Amino acid sequence: MTTAATIPFTDQALEAALRDLRVAAPPSVGFGALVEAGLADCYAAIETPLGAAFVAWNGRGVSWVSPAGDRRTFEDRFREAVGRDIAPAEELPARLRRAIARRLSGERRVRIPLDLRGHTPFEVAVWTKALEIPRGEVRPYGWIAAEIGRPRAVRAVGTALAHNPVPLVVPCHRVVRSDGMIGQYSMGGPDAKRRVLASEGLDTRWLEAEAAAGKRFTGSDTTHIFCHPTCRDARRVTDRHRVSFPNLRAAAAAGYRPCKHCRPVALAAA
Amino acid sequence: MDSDTALAARLASGVEAAFPAVVAEHQDRLYSIALRLLGDRRDAEEVAQDALVRAFRAMRDYPHERVAALRLRPWLASITINLARNRRRRHDDRQPPAALEPLLDAGFEPASDGRSAPSTSADRRETQRELAAALLRLSPAVRAAIVLRHVDGLSVAEVAEALGRPEGTIKAQVHRGLRELRTLLVTASEPSVSHRSPMPAARPLAALEAVR
Known part of the structure; x- marks a missing residue:
């Protein structure tokens, strides 16, 4: 065990031993601070309908999503495109992971912070x-x-x-x-x-x-409202009452009003 | 100090651009301060990282002149001390006082880059381990003064600034800390007293009071 020689008895020896208690911080400390400050990013893989994807994030939000693949290639591309350093993490922060899962499953009210700095x-x-x-x-x-x-x-x-x-x-x-x-x-x-x-x-x-048949809008001959074909309102129209229009003008000429949900009317200006 | 003044000037002209230099310059010392105050690596990592992030956010919100005038070493130390104090309070709320053995294990961490421990003789490691454990048995106020003054190497004036106490108080606390550490080390090295019957952690200094 300890010998008397190792005990720092003098003030100088004790002070030197205390200085000796300085240690190097693990790399996660500094890098983690840069990530929180939004000056570097972490990434981890998540499962998506398209298979595994890498999600990068920092203290400001999600900054990048791309198909999972070779890590080095991904990191190099990120650094070049975004101009920040990036390092792998074990997994996404739990809140972010849950929020993304809910978003992917169709919830629209989920808030996911995004870091879109550098974009117009x-x-x-x-x-x-x-x-x-x-x-x-x-x-x-x-x-x-x-x-x-x-x-x-x-x-x-x-x-x-x-x-x-x-x-x-x-x-x-x-x-x-x-x-x-x-x-x-x-x-x-x-x-x-x-x-x-x-x-x-x-x-x-x-x-x-x-689309190939030129059916660009869907209307109902009972409500006289027309929609984008995939609008939830359009999909409730039964075949018997469904009418299709090749363009807005045709819909308007037939006396149909635009749906308030999918708002096909704004297209008229285009 | 000079590098700190230059860094503060760089921060004043752009916190985001200069912050990585703050991290590079100060991460080891903030981590060391937190580790020696708390005795737990995971806690120390979180506190040191959190301190850097809080410093970043504060500097981003400060007017330029205030950032330029920052004395980074004591300022960052004071943020770290406050975060460590809050963490310790949370721990104290939910845990009984820690026993000596886990503290001995947790307080010791070999330097990963060889900078702070050029020689790693067994004796020296043993001393570090015992000293780290002894630090944890000082009262929080004395421990903070000792850690800032002698582990981190701040001047008495800087320690006073970081802890918000008068210089006279700091000097007295450092002096008292050194004396208590020496007593603790001697006590710990006596085979009959050592690991089998540590002093009650709740009143770590009882034996010392008696000695005085």
Whole structure:
């Protein structure tokens, strides 16, 4: 055990022994502080309808979502695109994990903080608008453009959605081409988009068939209201009372009013 | 100190840009302070990280002049001390006073980079272990003064600033702390007294009072 020689009897020896009690902090201390301050990020894998995905976050919110894959590749891409350091964590903070699970299962009132620094106000407006589209429904790019007051910026809306850093959390997959076809998707192309929409209960084959047949809007001959075909109100219309329109003008000419939920009217400006 | 003044000036012109340097410069000392106050690595990690985050948020909200005038070493130490005190209070509420043995285990941590312990002889490790355990048996006020003055190496004036006490009080507490530590170390090294019959943790200084 201890020998007398190790006991620091003099003040100097005791003070030196106390100085010796300084230790290096584990790396998690400093890095964790940078993450909380939003100056670096952590990431972990979660399960999604498209398989495992990496979710990156910091003290400000979720900053990045992409299909899980090679860690080094992911980290390099993140550092280059976002300009912050990133390190793996064991798992997401419990609250965030629960919130994302609830969002993916279709709850719209779940609040998930997002860190969208470095993106333009236009991009953020597009992504915020996409959040309003209910699970299992889709809207055309032009609808987003019109709703955010930039009806002519349809192409820019498409670009902004392609650059969505947090796919699935911000459901850019619920925005489709203005001709009703499924369109591109950053999480793995049109097939992945079909898969995630199918996981939300949308019959994509039906949707694309409708689009191919030129049926862009759905109305009810009892209420004389017309909708986007996937609007929950449109899907309640029985076959006997269902009417289809190739465009807004046709719907208006037939004396139909636009649905207040899916708001097809804003498209008229486009 | 000079590097601290320069760092405060950099912080004043941009907290986000300069904060990583604060982390690099101060994380080891804040962690060491928290570890020696609390004796538990996990608690110390959380306190040190939390202290850095709170400092970041405070500096972001302060006017530039106030950030520029910050004396980072005592200021960051005082944030750490306050967080450690709150944590200890929470622990005291839900746990009986800790026994000596787990404190001995938890208080010792080998330096991971070799900077603070160039020699790792068994004797030296044993001394560190016993000293860390003895620190935990000082009263909180005396322990804070000793840790800031001699583990962290702040000046008496800086310790006084960090703890909000007069310099005279700090000097007395440091002096008393050194004396109590020496007594505790001698007591711990006596085979008959050592690990089998530690002093009651609830009144760790009872024996010392008698000696005086």
